[in-house]
Amino acid sequence: MTNEAIAAQRAPAARAPAAGLPDYMTEVYDWAYVNPRWVRFLDRNAVVSTLLFGNAGRLMRAYLKRIKPGMRVWQVAHVYGDLVQRVAQRVGPEGHFDLTDVTPIQISQARGKLGGIPQAHVTEHDASTWAGSADYDLVCSFFLLHEIPDALKHAVVDRMLSRVAPGGTVFFVDYHRPALWQPVGWLLRLVNHYLEPFAYAMWGREIRDFASNADAFTWHKTTYFGGVYQAVEVRRREA
Template sequence: MEKTLTAASAIPRKNFRMTTPVALPRYLEETYWWAYLHPRAVRLFERQWLVNLILWGNYAKLRDAALREFGSPITGKVLQVACCYGNFSQRLAQRLAPGSRLDVVDVAPVQLENLRKKLNGQPRVFLHRQDSANLAFTDASYDQVVVYFLLHEQPEAVRTRTIEEVLRVVRPGGKVVFIDYHRPHRLNPFRYLMMPVLKWLEPFALGMWHKDITEHLPAAARPAAVEKQTYFGGLYQKVVIIV
């Protein structure tokens, strides 16, 4: 059971409910309104070719790298923290085994509604309006968790809380998968191209260049295993933590 279900929905509209509103974080309203909150943003960015272009042609590689971590078919309870543009969630849902389920949380109603439409009646998928830094699920309630290109959009303190929360809700022996930005190698020309771009459009993202995801782990955390792999000359990373 959840501690306090802030909002939940199955994919059909009749079950798509937002009962108790969750406040939008100030950083999201001030920094990312143009990308995630404005209805026109969804119409602009929800294009597979565009999200692939934003990731310099690496969308499919990064998506599939994350999906492989969960196996096929995917069993048990899976949590995706935050909606994302592109077809990641659809591919994740398509791999669910009978009896398994996928929960997706996001703090922005417009993003949840967009995902509901994209999933187009997929069974065993539930949407929840929650803040990633204050999840309403009980401890150890998920077998696997994925955080796909969320951390770089958060201030450092919020990023730390999000990581703490996803570790809290995954069961012992469970897996957490992070896909996000990473500091590129010095000889990678995209290092020098992306630095001003991120500084201008995604001001919290450069924090991912200077502090590893594992440095945000709680002091008491004792993961059974941590694996890290980088892509595209180090610009992107996959970090897998076995709790």
């Protein structure tokens, strides 16, 4: 056997990219959302809290407090940790929780968490084209927009706004431009440069800028942790 053949046998087998995934998921976010080893490591409350500099709890509470029993809720992507279980439990048996994601392993993670909760439904689907079974009382994007290309940001925001029921709420939690005095901002510049190439758009633009019909809605933004994070509540204007 040649030295090349021996080396080939010893080398770890390359992982084939998951079929049907958007290019940006395999090219940019394989390490975070596709590679099974990293997914198993990252999908923990402690990791989420660390990555969000201890702010995960209050950002999740900002979302959860908007959920009432019996609501119809759509969350546009899986989130690591126990957030999806908490949302499903909060809507209660009279409510309905739809969770969508484009990544098969994220769908598997979500189904593992929600399999015993009958009001929760997990579907592998692109949020930019999701229709759902009816309009929703609450539609939430929890740290998704900074991870997708700008053209897709527009499509996802428009789809979310189109699926909210009259009197309902669209809620975005994501990154924001840090204040100049916030030292975490300098660390995030490095993170964005090497790991999060689509995140800078959240620093230079408002989320409403990604909506085709922003003036049909009211937009209320709250920032956290010296401007590092934002929560934006959106409601349709009354005629």
